[in-house]
Amino acid sequence: MDKIPYSSPRTMDHSELLEMAQQDSAQAKILKQSLEHLASGLAGDTLKEMAQEVLSGRMGLRDAAAVAAYAEEAVEQSAPLAERWAALSEGEREALAAEGRSRLDEERRQLEDGRRAEAENRSGTKARHDGRGWSLY
Incomplete structure (x- = not known):
């Protein structure tokens, strides 16, 4: 191959x-x-x-x-x-499983923080020509 x-x-x-x-x-x-x-x-x-x-x-x-x-x-x-x-003993297996759950929880927190920051950036910045902030009158 x-x-x-x-x-x-x-x-x-x-x-x-x-x-x-x-x-x-x-x-x-x-x-x-x-x-x-x-x-x-x-x-x-x-x-x-x-x-x-x-x-x-x-x-x-x-x-x-x-x-x-x-x-x-x-x-x-x-x-x-x-x-x-x-x-491994049952206790060792459970400790490793808890470690894995902790890693997943941390990844979820990081992903959620990233989504939240991205949403805040989008809502906090205006489009270049969005029409807000000026008036003809």
Whole structure:
């Protein structure tokens, strides 16, 4: 399989990430960050290629998961994580779950703060020719 360079004029379709995250923008953002980490080569060349394909918009995440080479590598890479998870005590698992919930809550707060600031910027600035502030009389 020939490798396609990472740079592409296309971009990924974020709606698929939102759909996979059940319309939770914070989870979609974390999923995208995970793809960006994989694209850096964090988990080897195969998953790097897969993540780059998805981030560039050349392939959807579901389509990538259906590629045998990508799926097999993802399973292989996740096996040690599953083993470590199984070896944790119930308390350790709950602590990690709480940490994950905390990260999601923080992402949600940041996204909401960004939306609020954007809305304030839009409402606080007039359009150049909005007609307010002058009169013929």
